[in-house]
Amino acid sequence: MNKINRKYDLNIGNHCFSPIMQASVALSMEYIASIENVHSQEPFHICFPVKEYSSLWLSIALLRNFFLNDYVCHNPDRIEDLGLKVNDKIEIFGCVVMYNGINNDNKVQIKFKDDHMIFTLKNSCIPYINKTNRKALNTHSTFIKKRKEQILQRNAISKIIEPEDDVVINQQLLISKVLVVAGRGNTNKFLDKMKSTEVHNESLSSIFQVNNDLIIKPDLDDYKSCFDSEYSGNILLFKKFFLASFEKAKNLLNEPFVENYVRLKQYVDNDQFDDEHFLRRYDEFLENLERSDHQILFNVRARYPGISMSLPKRLKAIIVNDIELLENYTETIKGFISKRIPVIVVSDRHIGSKALIDLYSNYFSKHLEALRINWNKKKISAIQSKNTSEEYLDQHLWDSCKRYAGQQIEIEIFEEYPLDTIMPEIQRLIFRLEGFEELKKAYWKFFQPAAYGVKNGFSNNIPIQLWAKKFEVEFVKVRNLLDKEVSDIIYEGLRLIKKYYENTKKINRTIPVFRQNYGELDGNEVFVPRCNDLPTINSPSVQTNSIQFVGFPLNEPLCKVLLNSVCEYFIPEIKILSWPNEGDLAYQYLFRRLHGAYFTDYLKKDWGIPEELLLKDDQDFENEIISFLKKTGKVQERGGSTIEDEDIVFTINAYKYNQYQEKNSSTDKYLVKCNTVDFDDNQFMFLPHTSKILAQIETADGSIKFKRASFNELKTGYKIYEYKFDRTQRMALLKKKLGSHEAFKTLYLWRDRLEYLYRKFNIRLENELSAVMNYYGLSGNPSSANIQRWLHDEEMLSPEDDNLRTIFTAYAPYGVDGSEGEFSVEEVELKEVELFVTKVRKAYKIINSFNIGLSFKIKKLIMDRLNMNDATDEKRFQINIQGFDLSVAAATVIGLQKNDKLVDYHCTRRILV
Known part of the structure; x- marks a missing residue:
């Protein structure tokens, strides 16, 4: 090598x-x-x-x-390389002089500001000539001074490339x-x-x-377009789509957004929209608009094929x-x-x-x-x-x-407690259990911490008994409805938890013990194990040199404390105390992930890596892993933990999501497809595919920015900020600002009408609105999914005008107070409907402008709060906006799961536990 x-x-x-x-x-x-x-x-x-x-x-x-x-x-002919002409301004040693050509002796001639004489430049100075846009010439004396300074004070790149010489390198020669x-x-x-x-x-x-x-x-x-043969066609399609939808999209906007949108159109009209400047302005323009109100603008952005950049x-x-x-x-x-x-x-x-x-x-x-x-x-x-x-x-x-x-991982096996054998059976039965969602939720929330408290602790204690009791309350409710096999084994698990006295695992008192936060129980945080007289570690890191786990950690597939200790912090000495089945699970869990990081080497023979060091096959992987991942103690010849066992543990730990997830999409709740964002402290959030959340994100140039970010813009380590400023507060604040909240009442006329129609027709409302739309030749899309979104989506201020016309036309026969009118749906005056649509659209512009200003204000107040000393790590704090207290919760992203979980809208965009 x-x-x-x-x-x-x-x-x-x-x-x-x-x-x-x-x-x-x-x-x-x-x-x-x-x-x-x-x-x-x-x-x-x-x-x-x-x-x-x-x-x-x-x-x-x-x-x-x-x-x-x-x-x-580099080209020794610097003059030819730069393409210089007589009277060009050039820069040398930081000074601007005039190039006067080459004399009969093949020497470069230059002029200065303060002398009409022509000076001949030494050949050793020619490599330092650069082009410049500076206009003002420097004096001869300044040139002499700067030349001496540069020779005496070599730049760092000169010392790096020529460490043994005193030469000064012109950095503009370095063009790679x-x-x-x-x-x-x-x-x-x-x-x-x-x-x-x-x-x-x-x-x-x-x-x-x-x-x-x-x-x-x-x-x-930025470089996709360099190799995309269809780029020129796609950029023309974007222009066509942008211009075709311009007027319709503009009518949905209020000032100053109209002005910004018109400016974007000017770029498109002038074919100046394939660069980073246009894309940044477009994205900044969309940043404070709600997708639900301006879907057409987001659809146009989705068609943008990327910027055109040369290599x-x-x-x-x-x-x-x-x-x-x-x-x-x-x-x-x-x-x-x-x-x-x-x-x-x-x-x-x-x-x-x-x-x-x-x-x-x-x-x-x-x-x-x-x-x-x-x-x-x-x-x-x-x-x-x-x-x-x-x-x-x-x-x-x-x-x-x-x-x-140098890392060594030891899984020490101790004499089992019967709970070790029965736990995998209980997990399999719970995993396969159809229905009984409350029992499953109680299992994850109470039985799991109780059981893990037994195996990862040293003795029975009050929290273990309390968790067991809370689970038993839910278990008793459904015990007679369960199959006898399921009921009996769960009962036996509870019995073993209650009778547990002392752990068979023996601690090594010289190695720090990992204490895990199991969360709050009746208002108090519980740490497992309880070991006040031993050295402990709550948060392993790259500074940790040795650590001892009293068992496979709770929620390990999500919190990854064991995995990170092994594969990220590379803690040199790791000891895991286990019962036999638990040890098999820990070994399988780590082995699969360690094995997954291996692949065979493939190098040219003359590259200098000795053949005996190369990884050639799967046996090489396994031989190395078993040299540092070992089981000791009461190791038994057994089948070992299977991948299914590990998958079951993953699924059990996902029950915290399942309690909110709806399996039946036909429910009358407003269900939305969501991605899952995991936070520190075992918290998480369901983020709808089309929603955003206020976050601190890193931009393309590396700066930190506060913005309402989509799921795809979030990364691990980012912080998000959740707050709730409801409709009542907004109305009160608008009244304080404008002296009235009539705009709110006017804006939501459509929703009041729609709610009445929904109560009257329920699941038949889609057919009713479609019939009205077809009779009057109206446009729109009153599908069942859209109706649910219009009724429940708090971010939506108003459907598009076509759908508003359909809603007001369908409502018209029922009168102002909702009673049956004197005319049928066939006799509605569309002119009257159009007046309502116009009123709502005017109110929309007022409220939309107010909401955008409010978002800016809230964002600034949060930023100001975070700029205060010692405030950056606050998990919860309050800001005051014009007399109203607003609670803000902060969380750090530790995981992002892209999925299509169906969740009740009212459980989304909230930090959940």
Whole structure:
């Protein structure tokens, strides 16, 4: 490995990279050389134990090598290279002078501000000539002074590329570029790291000129159009659709939104809508509009095919920070490689969800020829033993690698308590039980913590008995309705919990014990186990060197405290105390995720990695895993825990969602399809597919922004803010502002009419509205789903005008007070209906403008609150808006589940437990 390392420059000035990064850079340079000579369609894959800015360090090291090549191989004729003409202004040593051509001795001549004489430039100064847009010339004396300063004060890039020489390098000779695709949520972290890391007293962001030489993007969206043969046609279709819907969409808007929308139309009219500027303005325009009221505008945005961007010149490599990004950019990746632009994909060993267990095996089974290296324990141990310890630029990454290489996980098996045998049976029966939703909810909420309190604690206590009692109350209600087998086994489980006295597991008093927060019970937080006389850990981290779990943790598939300890924090010493069945479950759970992080290596033979270090097959994976994941103690020969057992545990832990989920879509509740957002403290939220929630998000340029974000814009680590400002409060506030809340009453005339019609016709209302619509030749879409949305969606101010006409026309025969009128539906005057529609539309504009202003005000008050000292971590706080107290709840996103759960609308957009 040292042989290949010596071929390349692997230091950044007076800083070294760690052994694993040096080897990865060298392998990447070999791949880059191979892709320039051999036509390949595959990226190069590097899997580190943990990413820890590895993509950033790799890109900097590669760019440093590219810069060296730029410097050595630059065109010696700088004048020809720049295409200079006589009287052009040029910049040299930071001064502006005038280029006066080349004399008979082939010397460059220049002029200064204060002298009409022509000066001859030394040949050694020519490489420092640059083009400039500056107009004012500098004096000769300023030029002499600046030249001396630059020679005496070499810039950092000169010291990095020529560490043994006093030469000053003109940075504009260094024209190579590297693109880093950081992934959403990482851009700002990368930028901060570049700014905070200094080499030769200069920040990396300055040395490597972020977003000029080192381009950092959250994704590859900007480059899709470069390789999309249908892009030009799609952009014309967008223009056609935008202009065709313009007038209809504009009529739904109020000032100042009309003005902004007209400005967007001007861009479209002038064919200036395929760039980042237009897209940003369009998205900012939509940000404060409700989708339910302006669906047409969101439909237009969905048709936008992306911006048109040319590839950066001299783009030498692309580093993709996540293998999961490849699926969205298959053609774009192929396009880059077809242009001989190398693509390097960085991933890690953290299989964070069950869905990712087969990610690597599935991907590489389809990409057998993809060059790849998996930095497993054996390889890291090999390079670790041959390198002395010193401080590296990527020290945190190397520390994590060493922790991973030395990690040992012991599952110690103790004499079982009968609950260990009966628990899997109870879980299977509950899992397969049809109906009995309240019992299932009570099982998850009370029986699970009681049972886990027994196996993960040291002795029986009041919380365990209290949980058992609360479950028993629900169990007794349905016991006689259950099959005898189910009833008997649940009863036996309760009996074992009640009679439990002392755990058979024996603690190691020298290893800190993990204490898990089981949540609130009758207003008090409960931690398991109770061990005041022992060293404890509530929150494992990368600073934790050893930890002891008194059993498989409660809600582990969701909270991932054990998994993170193993695969993210790489805690070197992990001990799990288990009963036999519990030990099988823990082993199976960890083994599958550890195994999922392996894939076979595939490298060129001359790349310098010894053959004996390469991973060749599944047996190599298993041999390494069993060398550090071990069962000890009373290990029994048994069938072991199955994947089904693990799936059942997952399902049981998902019952917290199921209590809100509706299985029957024909219910008269307003059901909406939702994604699930998981938060810290075991909280979660159902977010409808078309809804947004106020959040702190990271933008494409890495800045932090408060905005109402959709599910697709959320990432783990983001904070969301939930508040409820109901219709009564809004009416009171509007009255305070305008002296009346008549606009609210007028606006909701349509809903009052619709509610009356729904009470009268119920499930027949769809047919009734359709009949009215057809009789009068009206347009609209009064489907059952739309009717439910109009009745219940609090975000909706008004349906579109066509549907309003249908509602008012259908209501007209029943009079102002709802009594039967003197005329039938066939005799309605449509002119009268149109007056109602006009009144509602005017009221809509007033209320919509008021709501937007209110949202801005609430957002600013929350931001001001968070800018206060020590307020950023508050989970609940109050703000006051013009005399009204508004409660705000904050939560940190720890997981995002994309699904189609049918949930009652009134249970959505709320933080739930």
